[in-house]
Amino acid sequence: MARQPTLKQLSYLSALAEHGHFGNAARACHVSQSTLSAAIIELESLLGVALVERSNRRVLLTALGDEVIKRSRSILTDVEDLVATCEASAEPFSGRMRLGVIPTIAPYTLPHLLKQLRRKHPEFQLFIREELSARLVNALHLGELDVLLLALPFAADRVETRHLFHDDFVFACPPDYPLADNAKVHAADLRSHELLLLEDGHCLRDHALEACSLNEVELKIPYQATSLTTIVQMVANGIGVTLLPQMALDARILSGTGVKAHQFKESGVSRSIGLMWRSNSPRREEFSLLGDFIAAS
Amino acid sequence: MARQPTLKQLSYLSALAEHGHFGNAARACHVSQSTLSAAIIELESLLGVALVERSNRRVLLTALGDEVIKRSRSILTDVEDLVATCEASAEPFSGRMRLGVIPTIAPYTLPHLLKQLRRKHPEFQLFIREELSARLVNALHLGELDVLLLALPFAADRVETRHLFHDDFVFACPPDYPLADNAKVHAADLRSHELLLLEDGHCLRDHALEACSLNEVELKIPYQATSLTTIVQMVANGIGVTLLPQMALDARILSGTGVKAHQFKESGVSRSIGLMWRSNSPRREEFSLLGDFIAAS
DNA sequence: ATCATTGATCGATTATTACGATGGCGCGTC
DNA sequence: GACGCGCCATCGTAATAATCGATCAATGAT
Numbered sequence: 001m002a003r004q005p006t007l008k009q010l011s012y013l014s015a016l017a018e019h020g021h022f023g024n025a026a027r028a029c030h031v032s033q034s035t036l037s038a039a040i041i042e043l044e045s046l047l048g049v050a051l052v053e054r055s056n057r058r059v060l061l062t063a064l065g066d067e068v069i070k071r072s073r074s075i076l077t078d079v080e081d082l083v084a085t086c087e088a089s090a091e092p093f094s095g096r097m098r099l100g101v102i103p104t105i106a107p108y109t110l111p112h113l114l115k116q117l118r119r120k121h122p123e124f125q126l127f128i129r130e131e132l133s134a135r136l137v138n139a140l141h142l143g144e145l146d147v148l149l150l151a152l153p154f155a156a157d158r159v160e161t162r163h164l165f166h167d168d169f170v171f172a173c174p175p176d177y178p179l180a181d182n183a184k185v186h187a188a189d190l191r192s193h194e195l196l197l198l199e200d201g202h203c204l205r206d207h208a209l210e211a212c213s214l215n216e217v218e219l220k221i222p223y224q225a226t227s228l229t230t231i232v233q234m235v236a237n238g239i240g241v242t243l244l245p246q247m248a249l250d251a252r253i254l255s256g257t258g259v260k261a262h263q264f265k266e267s268g269v270s271r272s273i274g275l276m277w278r279s280n281s282p283r284r285e286e287f288s289l290l291g292d293f294i295a296a297s
Numbered sequence: 298m299a300r301q302p303t304l305k306q307l308s309y310l311s312a313l314a315e316h317g318h319f320g321n322a323a324r325a326c327h328v329s330q331s332t333l334s335a336a337i338i339e340l341e342s343l344l345g346v347a348l349v350e351r352s353n354r355r356v357l358l359t360a361l362g363d364e365v366i367k368r369s370r371s372i373l374t375d376v377e378d379l380v381a382t383c384e385a386s387a388e389p390f391s392g393r394m395r396l397g398v399i400p401t402i403a404p405y406t407l408p409h410l411l412k413q414l415r416r417k418h419p420e421f422q423l424f425i426r427e428e429l430s431a432r433l434v435n436a437l438h439l440g441e442l443d444v445l446l447l448a449l450p451f452a453a454d455r456v457e458t459r460h461l462f463h464d465d466f467v468f469a470c471p472p473d474y475p476l477a478d479n480a481k482v483h484a485a486d487l488r489s490h491e492l493l494l495l496e497d498g499h500c501l502r503d504h505a506l507e508a509c510s511l512n513e514v515e516l517k518i519p520y521q522a523t524s525l526t527t528i529v530q531m532v533a534n535g536i537g538v539t540l541l542p543q544m545a546l547d548a549r550i551l552s553g554t555g556v557k558a559h560q561f562k563e564s565g566v567s568r569s570i571g572l573m574w575r576s577n578s579p580r581r582e583e584f585s586l587l588g589d590f591i592a593a594s
Numbered sequence: 595a596t597c598a599t600t601g602a603t604c605g606a607t608t609a610t611t612a613c614g615a616t617g618g619c620g621c622g623t624c
Numbered sequence: 625g626a627c628g629c630g631c632c633a634t635c636g637t638a639a640t641a642a643t644c645g646a647t648c649a650a651t652g653a654t
Contacts, residue, residue: 004304004376008611011301022632035612037632047383049392050579053440054632055455057621060440062579063393063424064386071379075372079301082368086344089361095346096360127360143350143357158352158651280651282347282359305642319601332643334601351601354652455620577620 007079009043010072012036016052017069020059092286093121093293100129100136100148104204104228105273108251109149109294116297132201140278147287149294151203152274160279162288164295166270168246168263169211174238175258184265187212194240196231199224207271208243212264228253235259245271304376306340307369309333313349314366317356389583390418390590397426397433397445401501401525402570405548406446406591413594429498437575444584446591448500449571457576459585461592463567465543465560466508471535472555481562484509491537493528496521504568505540509561525550532556542568 015025016036026036044051051065061069089095101110110128117124129136129145137156139145152161171185173193179185190212197205209216223239225231231242236257244253249261275291277284312322313333323333341348348362358366386392398407407425414421426433426442434453436442449458468482470490476482487509494502506513520536522528528539533554541550546558572588574581 004308004380007301007304023630031611032613033632034614034634038611038634041633047380048387049383053575053577053579055575055577055620057631059632060575063395063443064383067382067393068379071375071382075375075379078368078372078375082365082372083301083344085364085368086346086361090345096364098360146360278350278352278357280350280352282350320599328642329644330601331603331645334603335642338602352651354600356601 003046005043005046006039007076009039009046011076012039013043013051013065014069014072014076016040016059017061017065022059088123092289093117094123096125096127097147097283097286097290098127098129098145100131100139100145100150102133102136102148102150102203103130104198104202104245105149105151105247106130108245108247108253109273111251113294113297117293120293133203134201137276140276146277146281146283147290148276150274150276151207152272152276154203154276156276158279159276160284161274161276162291163272163274164291165273166268167273168270169208169243170246170249171241171262171264172232172235172244172254172259173241173262174235175260176238177241177260179260179262183262185262186265187214187269190214190241190243196223196225196234196240196242198228198231199226204228204245204271211269211271212243232257232259247273300343302340302343303336304373306336306343308373309336310340310348310362311366311369311373313337313356314358314362319356385420389586390414391420393422393424394444394580394583394587395424395426395442397428397436397442397447399430399433399445399447399500400427401495401499401542402446402448402544403427405542405544405550406570408548410591410594414590417590430500431498434573437573443574443578443580444587445573447571447573448504449569449573451500451573453573455576456573457581458571458573459588460569460571461588462570463565464570465567466505466540467543467546468538468559468561469529469532469541469551469556470538470559471532472557473535474538474557476557476559480559482559483562484511484566487511487538487540493520493522493531493537493539495525495528496523501525501542501568508566508568509540529554529556544570 012025012029012031015028016022019025019028022037022040023033026033029036040052047068049064050062051068053060053062106128114126114128117126129139131139133148133150133154136145136148136150137154137159140148140156140159151167152163171190173179191214197208199205223234225234228244228248232244232253234240235242236259244261254261275287275294277287281287309322309326309328312325313319316322316325319334319337320330323330326333337349344365346361347359348365350357350359403425411423414423426436428436430445430447430451433442433445433447434451434456437445437453437456448464449460468487470476488511494505496502520531522531525541525545529541529550531537532539533556541558551558572584572591574584578584
């Protein structure tokens with residue numbers, strides 16, 4: 001395997017080509033003339049070719065030297081770009097980050113969040129991936145994602161989580177449902193309704209039931225949908241009732257459907273929204289700052 | 298000025314990303330694990346960012362690390378290309394060379410020479426510049442050219458020259474000129490003819506006169522042309538006679554014109570064709586080999 | 595609980611880089 | 625044509641950095 005020239009050698013060569021003079025080039029590089037001379041000699045010896053032609057009056061580039069200079073300058077520029085990229089990423093909200101989000105959060109939180117991020121931190125590149133919690137955690141451990149935005153708790157090893165805010169559940173029923181407009185419902189009353197829920201795998205399902213202290217087996221669950229929007233349509237058509245997260249309502253998921261929403265009499269009927277990252281991730285503070293940002297926006 | 302990462306560090310990082318394991322990567326780089334570990338730490342410290350995420354089971358790349366890896370690989374490839382370019386140029390006839398040629402040689406020698414070069418040394422890139430000797434020497438000293446192919450002698454400082462071969466002069470006259478077909482002419486006889494020569498600056502003019510031991514003032518020179526082809530046309534039209542280099546005849550400069558060529562009775566009526574390069578050029582042997590090639594072809 | 599694996603750390607050694615001083619060469623000058 | 629000047633190469637030495645083997649600490653696996 002042939003040895004490689006040093007970036008330092010290449011930059012010295014570049015300076016030499018620019019100044020056409022060993023002494024001046026050395027001064028520009030903040031090294032002694034002998035150092036630069038030795039570096040050029042070493043470089044030429046390494047490459048096995050003559051790059052510059054010395055004379056007492058000036059220094060000339062060989063035809064090959066010219067080619068090498070061009071390549072060297074390109075390489076040096078690339079290295080500087082690499083460093084600049086890292087420098088830009090050194091401060092929070094200026095690099096790139098891969099965020100996994102579950103489907104019952106993404107459509108309701110991301111539009112506003114991304115808009116705010118773009119406004120406050122235009123350099124920040126946030127890549128989004130929307131999948132079920134289990135898949136997200138898997139991707140997290142595979143290193144495909146850096147941090148997850150999901151509903152907690154969700155069992156996972158070697159991770160840290162941070163709670164951001166609570167997202168209340170509300171009771172959603174058809175327009176003609178026998179319930180006064182401003183009435184609040186009891187979580188326990190759900191047992192007597194045809195409850196529409198998302199299909200297995202969506203944590204919203206589990207969290208909603210748990211928040212209401214309900215057990216799946218004691219409920220009538222006629223159908224399982226794949227998205228909250230679908231469920232809302234089904235509720236609007238009188239097929240049943242459901243539980244919706246407040247953030248979906250805030251995002252106007254009910255607008256135009258006539259479906260009525262009722263708060264629960266009990267407090268704490270909610271899910272916890274939080275971040276999750278690998279416990280040995282080197283970007284913990286940055287994730288934490290992202291959490292602050294999400295909670296605040 | 299921010300410090301630069303080392304190519305070694307970048308290659309270690311690349312190996313680490315490839316193997317996902319410090320020990321294996323170190324083995325692949327033929328260094329100890331501690332060395333590679335220290336190098337990565339140093340690199341991260343230098344860039345001020347976390348590139349890899351360590352755990353006891355595997356090594357994961359940060360999102361930024363992924364970006365850095367991509368850039369690093371590109372840089373490393375560029376460096377390898379640079380080295381390869383030089384290696385290819387290390388052996389003669391495989392790099393690039395800038396050759397200056399005078400107008401009274403170029404059209405008659407280059408076609409065949411370049412064809413042979415391409416055949417024997419397809420990797421060799423020879424850049425040609427055609428100008429008068431004085432300009433070529435100037436360009437040579439400016440470093441714009443590496444070597445010249447011209448007629449010798451030509452006064453110049455700090456150069457070395459090498460004679461390659463003699464190029465005989467022949468006497469060229471109109472078809473109806475009063476001279477037996479196979480007759481040879483005396484150089485001294487030129488005094489009585491209307492002699493057409495190239496304009497000032499062409500060394501052919503001086504060399505031709507000197508080869509014939511003639512002085513410009515004792516000749517009838519009705520017109521000065523800018524190219525041998527033009528002169529031949531004028532000779533064909535009966536305007537006068539001229540001296541032509543044998544290489545031009547070999548290149549069939551007379552074909553179709555009816556102009557007759559006559560050798561000189563004297564031997565040594567010729568010009569010397571040779572190479573010239575800066576005396577401190579580092580490619581002397583290569584120029585010499587090029588000379589061999591030209592003389593042989 | 596114990597063990598195996600892995601990356602980080604430590605101290606010693608070696609290799610590299612850098613410097614100032616000096617030498618040698620080519621060019622211009624007197 | 626001898627001299628002086630400017631310039632790059634070389635040398636010896638000092639500082640710096642790279643590398644190694646051994647060991648430690650942390651983390652999963654058994």
